[in-house]
Amino acid sequence: MTGTATTGPATRTPPRLAGLILINLLALLLCGTLLALGTWQVHRRTWKLDLIARVEANAHGAPVAAPGPAAWPALTERDAYRRVRLDGTWLDTPDTLVRAVTDLGGGSWVLTPLRTDAGFTVLVNRGFVPGDRRAPVARAGGARAAVAGLLRLDEPGGAFLRANDPGADTWYSRDVAAIARARGLPEPVAPYFVDAERRPGSDPDRDLGAGLPVGGLTVIRFHNNHLIYAITWYALAMMVAGGALYLDRDAWRRGRAA
Known part of the structure; x- marks a missing residue:
């Protein structure tokens, strides 16, 4: 078996x-x-909290001399929004209008080159003009100027889905290097621009009718939702x-x- x-x-x-x-x-x-x-x-x-504290300190501190060529290689985001002062002469060069949307509506920033007494060129954002006032804003080339404002870092390339077109003189960002090349600005040109402060006693709504461009419209606002995201x-x-x-x-x- x-x-x-x-x-x-x-x-x-x-x-x-x-x-x-x-x-x-x-x-x-x-x-x-x-x-x-x-x-x-x-x-x-x-x-973000460190950034906000640093920017607040920069923007509300006493103005310092705008950094010259020796300091340019060391510039970082820690220098953004620092109050600076410039003394020099407006260059007899066409203004550059950069598309902008502000609390006053749509229009353009007016960028004007200033040759400083220290021997370098800085693009100064003199302020905002509305969309129906895009004609060059009167200013005397060769006139002396004393400017106080906020140091802003370069904005190369353009805006989201909108590239700068130097050939057509169409600008969506304050691209210092590209504007300097397009305008043939005298070297050296600072790798930053300066947002001019509002003139003492000026009022933005009143200045839309006269006294253009309207300065002092720099927005210093940072979203800080990181705590909510962390909790989530x-x-x-x-x-x-x-x-x-x-x-x-x-x-x-x-x-x-x-």
């Missing part, structure tokens, strides 16, 4: 347990990602962890009942 071979019990992991392990691994990965995102937003908030990511991480814990506990109770 021929005997039949028997096999031992299977050692496969039950499907329910395998699925639970997979869910826990995915939950662990997702929790780690969400916690990392939340921590990144905390660091971003610290950076951390809350999602807790929800994922809570969901995984609930499934584990439910599986454990089912196992005991079986």
